Amino acid sequence: MTIQQFFATCPKGLEGLLMTELQSLGFDDLRETVAGVYFSASLKGAYRACLWSRIANKIFLPLGRFEVNSAEDLYDAARSIDWQQHMLPTGTLLVDFTGSSNVIRNTQFGAVKVKDAVVDGFRESAGARPSVTKQDPDLRINARLNRGHVTLSIDLCGDSLHRRGYRTKQGAAPLKENLAAALLMRAGWLEIAGQGGALIDPMCGSGTILIEAAMMALDIAPGLDRAGFGFERWLNHDAEAWAELRHEAQSRYREGLTRDIPEIRGYDADRKVLFAAESNISLAGLDDFVRVVCKPLSEWVRPTHKALDCGLILTNPPYGERLGEQEALKGLYRQLGDKCREHFEGWKLGVFTGNPDLGKSLGLRANKRYKLFNGSLPSELLLINVEPSQYVNAPPAELNKPKPLSPGAEMLANRLRKNLKQLSKWVKNNEISCYRLYDADMPEYSAAIDIYGDYVHVQEYAAPKSVDEEKAIARFEEIQAAVPAALGVDHEHISFKQRRRNRGKDQYQRQSEQRHPLIAVKEGPATLLVNLWEYLDTGLFLDHRPVRQRIAQMARGKRFLNLFCYTATATVHAGLGGARESVSVDMSNTYLKWAEKNFEANNLSTAKHQLVQGDCLQWLQDCREGFDLIMLDPPSFSNSKRMEGVLDIQRDHVAMIDRCMEILLPGGCLVFSNNLRSFKLDDEIGARYAVENITQQTLDPDFKRNARIHQCWLIRAV
Structure with missing residues (x-):
């Protein structure tokens, strides 16, 4: 029975526990390191660790450790391994890359370099090459770069071992x-x-x-x-040993x-x-x-x-x-x-x-x-x-009970109760679960307060410089006191933010160090995922609810294009409304990953509904496809480093609309929207196309108090 060295990874801080656990499983020659433990065992022993470890994330079989002083060194290291011992040329693979150095600064670049080496080796020796897949690959390769050396390993687990298979539902802040x-x-x-x-x-x-x-x-x-382990499709898998271990575990069960x-x-x-x-x-x-x-x-x-x-x-x-x-x-x-x-x-x-x-x-x-x-x-x-x-x-504990509300906080709480009562009939009749309750109704409490199902999202607008800083802090504390008192919502279900003007990539930056799971909310037939804590925006612009519903009605049998798609909530509605296929484009990978989760939550296929990362303006210029329905909802201004030049919606909207109309199929419609309060649609657009201003029709009761929240037009060829 061949004894080999394996590496078990774990969350930082659990190394000692993992080492004790591996000892209890009968392994020796153990060596603890940061976020993991090396141990020696037979292949069957490694399987036992995969099956029985309650602490480990992964079990790796290291194949080699190589010095890396350049990208070519990384390629050569991966090329030096005979991967045909581990998978078939017609198989599938996935490369996970962690770590960085002065020469390998990007994990995606490192993963691609390793993948290229593996594929090139197969192509040269077998005349065929494996394909890359994120779903259940035949072989999962781990490349770990640390202190100028890369360790290449076989990932025996597949998904992290912490995923036992029983947790399909979770609360707001679940433990792994x-x-x-x-x-x-x-x-x-x-x-x-x-x-x-x-x-x-x-x-x-x-x-x-x-x-x-x-x-x-x-x-x-x-x-x-x-559901399975990574080693089950590995060429060196010992099915007999694995069956024996599972039989033993089932007997113990x-x-x-x-x-x-x-x-x-x-x-x-x-x-x-x-x-x-x-x-x-x-x-x-x-x-x-x-x-x-x-x-x-x-x-x-x-x-x-x-x-x-x-x-x-x-x-x-x-x-x-x-x-x-x-x-x-x-x-x-x-x-x-x-x-x-x-x-x-x-x-x-x-x-x-x-x-x-x-x-x-x-x-x-x-x-x-x-x-x-x-x-x-x-x-x-x-x-x-x-x-x-x-x-x-x-x-x-009685002394730690919440203090009575100040007169100002009580005044705000009364306004929230009043708004809640006024909107209650509309909310109930239309089965609305996410809506704006308050939008700076009282100037001294300048905040937007939104309901998301059982949660509340509060964004205080930054106070003008003329307002004393201590007074601004006191007002924010009064908002924090009034909201749970008026709405009867637990404090942990309320997100408080102070919103300030952000430019470029700042809007994509995390606002919270703590991780929060996405919360599923309903909007008509759609299940949409929001995050009320981690980012500046929640993933769902509530004022566009009627626009999304209109798109759902217009989309049946159509080919839909969603430009500046954000988390692609409009595409979800289009897909559920019967859109034949769609393309959604955005520059942010963060939002596109979010969009993919929205698709998964609504059983929308990414084969029919494509997500494209890129500069929307450049993509629009390069596009040679036709669409029946287009959603164009650009930001008012953007100077992102990923873009060529600067986007100014007032200056640039004519060119964007003209290009959209060029790729719009006969009988199609462009839905054009923006939220620049001072925006004016150029007269050239009205002269060239049939234009219908539907802004008032796209303002539900919760936004009637703020009629300048957005503007929206339907544009068709004459």
Whole structure:
């Protein structure tokens, strides 16, 4: 049995846990390094690591390490490996490239260089070449560049091992499965369970901690229900060894289901996120072992249906990013500490937070702290023995309740309630879930407040320089107080931003260091994905709702072009409206990836509905295709470095419209829109084409107060 060296990767901060886990799986010759552990094993042993590791992200089989002083060195390194030992010339491959150096500055360039070397080698030796695919390739190659050397490896896993297969739905800020497993290990869950102790998560979200805990207690292999592994189509795959390991894991699974494990229970105030938890629990096959209940933290007590004398409380509460959020969350943390002292003395408490300072509000002293990362965010796991010796004198939770609203905040809250009442009939009758509630109705509170289903998005416009800075800060704090009070929305479901004028690529830059998942909202038949925290814009311009609906009505059987497509929400409506095919063009890769997710959410094929990255003006000039329906919604101004020259919509709109009309098929229609308040359509356009101003028809009740939000025309050939 050949022993080889493998490399297991893991999130930063979990290397020690991964090393201990690999030792428990029977491996030796272990060497810990940053974000991973080297270990020696047979191929069957590597398969065992793929199947049983709860901490690892990937298991790699290194093929060689090479010095790289130029792009040619990288090419030569990849070319020196005999890839025919690993895949067929007619197969498919994918290259993942990480790291950079003075000569290889771009990971995409590095990946292409390695791919070219592999393909050229096959073409020269076999007269055929493999193709590249992102979906289930026969061979996945990993190239890791570090300190002037590249390591080329076979990726045995395919998708990251943290994707167990059970989590198809999630809440607002989910933990990855391997991070949840790491928290349980650090908290000593298996030892506690072995002593009959229960597990409770009072803010369980989509249930990841609960599910991982049950899988550990029941001895279920974390990789048992995965759709597949990368090694299964590798030429050197040992199918017999893999079948033997899976049979063993299935036997242990069946045996585990007969165990009498301790209580595992979760609570959350958000009924919607508990639906996701219940779905995930069911997919994991754990309905008989994990229970979740809709209950706010204020009502949380120790279960009384049976004696639970000891156990582990492990939770990942919200921790806020901004000062206002953090201040509001101090009461939540204090309440958690009070509940533990009142009902769970003798238990162990684990709190995982990205803001350890909030831990001080618990009123409990941590006896252990572990520094970890939640994605790229530095975080800590606080472990606390809930016993009198760890109690810290602190004011009761009642003192941390929200302060009464100031007169100004109360005035704003009343206006929000009034607007909500005025729009309620229209919202209900038209099944509107995303709309503008408030748009600087009161000059002293200059903000746009939008509803996105169960979430609220608040953008305060920057105060004029004439407004005193302290007064501006106070007004923003009053907005932060008034919104949750008026709308009854939990603070973690509200995004507060201060919007300022941005140019060039600034609009694409992240506004938040914390990662947030995309939230699915409904707009008619369309499911659209929004992000209320990470970027300046949310991914959905609400004022264009009627324009998108009109496009859906016009698109049946048509070929649709969407220029400056943003996240391609108009294309989604066109596709659902029956568009034969479409092309959507934008300069931003960020938005195009977002658009692709919108397509996936609505089962729209990218074969029929193409996404094109490029300068829209240049693409328009080069276009030699014809379209029945065109959406042209350019920015007012752009000086992006990716563009040639500068776009000024007032100056350039005639040339853009003329070019669109040249590629418009007979009987077709151009929908032209922009949001420059001072914009005037040139008289030449009216003289050359049939022009219909539909601006008033494209303003729903939520934007009637701001009739200059955009302008829109239908333009047809005469």
